[in-house]
Amino acid sequence: MQAETAPASQSPAPSPAHSPGAGPRESDDLIVRDQFIRLQAARERRRARTRRIVRQVVVLAVFVCLLGLAYTAYKAFGTAIDDAQSGWLLIGSFLPETTDLKMPPVLDILAGIFEEPRGTGDPFWTIVASEAAFTLREAAVGFAIGVVVGLCIAIALTTSGRLERALVPHVIASQTIPLIAIAPIIVIWGRKSFDFLPFEWQDWMSVSIIATYLTFFPVTINGLRGLQSPRPENLELMDSYAAPWGQTLWRLRLPASLPYLFAAFKIAATASVVGAIVGEISAGVKGGLGRRVLLEAQRYTTGPERLYVAVLGAAALGIFVFVVISTVEYALVGRKGREPAHGQYGT
Structure with a gap:
């Protein structure tokens, strides 16, 4: 018996995998x-x-x-x-009292955000926002200088093991000095010793140097670790190509250090805000959040909620700079920027 055959004009039904929108077929390019x-x-x-x-x-x-x-x-x-x-001795002894003066109600703090202080005519949040922008400028300058200084120190330490062992303890010891102790010294230096510059030195520039003091340390330590993170076989491969030290740094060590550097940048950015605020308080610089916190602390009895709003503004500024660094990190290195494992870069 002959097997029945399908008519030549009849074609097999298309499979679901070949239907439109299902993606390319195996025969596609x-x-x-x-x-x-x-x-x-x-x-x-x-x-x-x-x-x-x-x-x-x-x-x-x-x-x-x-x-x-x-x-x-x-x-x-x-x-x-x-x-x-x-008779409950914790409150009032070890914990703050709950009077409206020492702990204003949450609703009063929220109302203080939109309150118009006497003689200003503007909501308090706009005043805090403008002062936060002033502090952000000081912190940004300090952050930029700290990143450059810290990265240069890390690169220099990478060139020599002896230099690393000699200088790293001093870099660490520099952070043991209280910031509030050196801030007035830096401000006085700025006012008395920088007359030789071609421009007039201003107090906010001294505040930026104070922010730099807190910024360079995490960049130096994390940068050094990141620059030393490439695998030995990758370094040997660059040596086999007779690549100069600068090319190895640019093409291998710096890409490998990006996850470590961005982790340091997040710490340094928030630390620069802290340094700027402390510097403003020590130098008496007007126009920033540090000065606002100091003024509201002096006027605390007449409006305690405004001090809370100023502190919340400082916290919001720290969160803002952290988010900015995280956004830049994702734009440059994507998901790999959050995985500081060996072999992620330069392999």
Whole structure:
């Protein structure tokens, strides 16, 4: 019996994998397939990053709400037992009293954000925002100088093991000096000893130097570790090509150090804000958050909530610079910037 055959004009039904929108077929060009896979991976990365950002914002909002609830609950509890007068010795002795002067209610703090101080005519948050921008300029200059100085020191230490062993302890010891002790010295130097410069030295420049003092240390230590992170076989490969030291630094060591450097940049950026605020308080520089915190501390009895708002403004400035560095990190190195493992770069 002859086997039945299908008519020649009849073609097999297309498989689901070959339907439109299902992606390239096995017979497609490899370049097209590779491009399709890259686009799919890029979409997945964007979705993952969006989910991560939303999750971080939600976590921060929940944390702030919980902190406000804990603050309110502690104040309500202390008020209910009349602080230490009811025999509960922690409140009023080891913990702050819950009076409205020492712990203003959360609603009063929120209202203080939009309050117009006497003689200004502007909401308080606009005043804090403008002063935060002034402090940000000082911190940014200090951060930039600190990054350059710290990275130069790290590169110099990479060239010699003896130099590293001799100088690293001194770099570490430099951070044991209290910042509030050296801040007035730097300000006085700026006012008395920099007359030879072709421009007039201003106090905010001294504040930037104070911010540099806190910035260069994490960049130096993390930069040194990052520059030493390439695998020995990668260094041997560069040596086999007779690559000069500068080319090895630029093509291998610096790319390998990016995850370590950006981790240091995040610490240094927030530290530069702290240095700028402390420097403003020590130097009496007007126009910044440090001066605002000092003024509101002196006027605390007439408006305690404004001091809380100023402190919250300083915290928001620190979060802002951290987010900026994280955004730059993702733009330059992507996901690898959060994985400081050996072999990520230069392999």
